[in-house]
Amino acid sequence: xxxxxxxxxxxxxxxxxxxxxxxxxxxxxxxxxxxxxxxxxxxxxxxxxxxxxxxxxxxxxxxxxxxxxxxxxxxxxxxxxxxxxxxxxxxxxxxxxxxxxxxxxxxxxxxxxxxxxxxxxxxxxxxxxxxxxxxxxxxxxxxxxxxxxxxxxxxxxxxxxxxxxxxxxxxxxxxxxx
Numbered sequence: 132x133x134x135x136x137x138x139x140x141x142x143x144x145x146x147x148x149x150x151x152x153x154x155x156x157x158x159x160x161x162x163x164x165x166x167x168x169x170x171x172x173x174x175x176x177x178x179x180x181x182x183x184x185x186x187x188x189x190x191x192x193x194x195x196x197x198x199x200x201x202x203x204x205x206x207x208x209x210x211x212x213x214x215x216x217x218x219x220x221x222x223x224x225x226x227x228x229x230x231x232x233x234x235x236x237x238x239x240x241x242x243x244x245x246x247x248x249x250x251x252x253x254x255x256x257x258x259x260x261x262x263x264x265x266x267x268x269x270x271x272x273x274x275x276x277x278x279x280x281x282x283x284x285x286x287x288x289x290x291x292x293x294x295x296x297x298x299x300x301x302x303x304x305x306x307x308x309x
Contacts, residue, residue, distance in 0.1 A: 134205075135180055141167045142177045143186055144206060146198050153211035154203070155302045157195040213299035221303040223283065228276040237272075237282065240307060241265065243300050244289060257292040264288045283308050 134140045146163045150156040164174020178196055181187035186202035189195075203210055221240060223233045248261060268285045271277050290296075290304040 135184075136177075138167070138169065138173070138177050139180055139184075139186075142169070142174070143181055143198070143202055146181075146187060146196065147203065147206055147208055150198050151211050152198075152203060152208050153214050153302070154198055154200060155214065155306065156211075157190045157197050160194045160196045163196070211298070213297070213302070222306050222309065223279055225279075227279055229279055229282065233279065234272075234277075236307070237268075240286075240300075240303050241268065243303070244293070244296075247293075247296055247300055251293065251295045253292070253295060257294065260292045261289050264292070 134143075142163060145166050146158065149158045149163055149166070160174050160178040161171050164171065164177065169177060175194075178187060178189075181202070182189055184201075185199055186205055187196050188199050190197050200210070221236055223236065224230055226233075229237065244261070244265065248258065251258070253261075264285050268282060271281050271285070286304055287308045290301065290308065293301070293304070296304070
């Protein structure tokens with residue numbers, strides 16, 4: 132499929148650049164438009180056209196967008212290292228309590244955190260806070276109904292302290308905090 136205007140190609144290329152060629156990254160459609168000289172309305176219309184062509188996707192109602200695998204292909208750009216399109220996104224369900232699939236996903240990510248932590252070059256206080264966060268999560272998981280919101284906040288705290296985590300782990304933590 133061809134672009135409908137030169138602005139669309141420039142917009143998509145700028146989106147790709149700001150997202151670092153990573154379809155899991157969210158950027159502002161208005162920032163992308165501003166970077167190529169478009170007003171807010173023009174940026175919104177251009178992004179909307181790219182959504183219809185499935186080169187970009189709307190991630191938030193506030194204008195957060197991301198590039199798609201198809202968008203990368205049309206630009207002939209390889210995805211960011213660590214991005215694996217065949218794997219489903221790592222996320223917790225919307226329910227107030229973790230279900231069995233949430234627990235499975237969480238166990239996998241916690242294992243990755245535990246493996247990455249000794250290799251990370253973190254200040255001692257960050258290391259200590261992450262260990263305490265993991266212990267807090269362990270206690271929450273002892274509940275018959277572990278609360279999704281509490282787990283998300285703990286994961287957010289881990290992400291904040293894990294300044295040198297591998298990018299794929301950071302991406303998983305970000306997607307689980309949503």
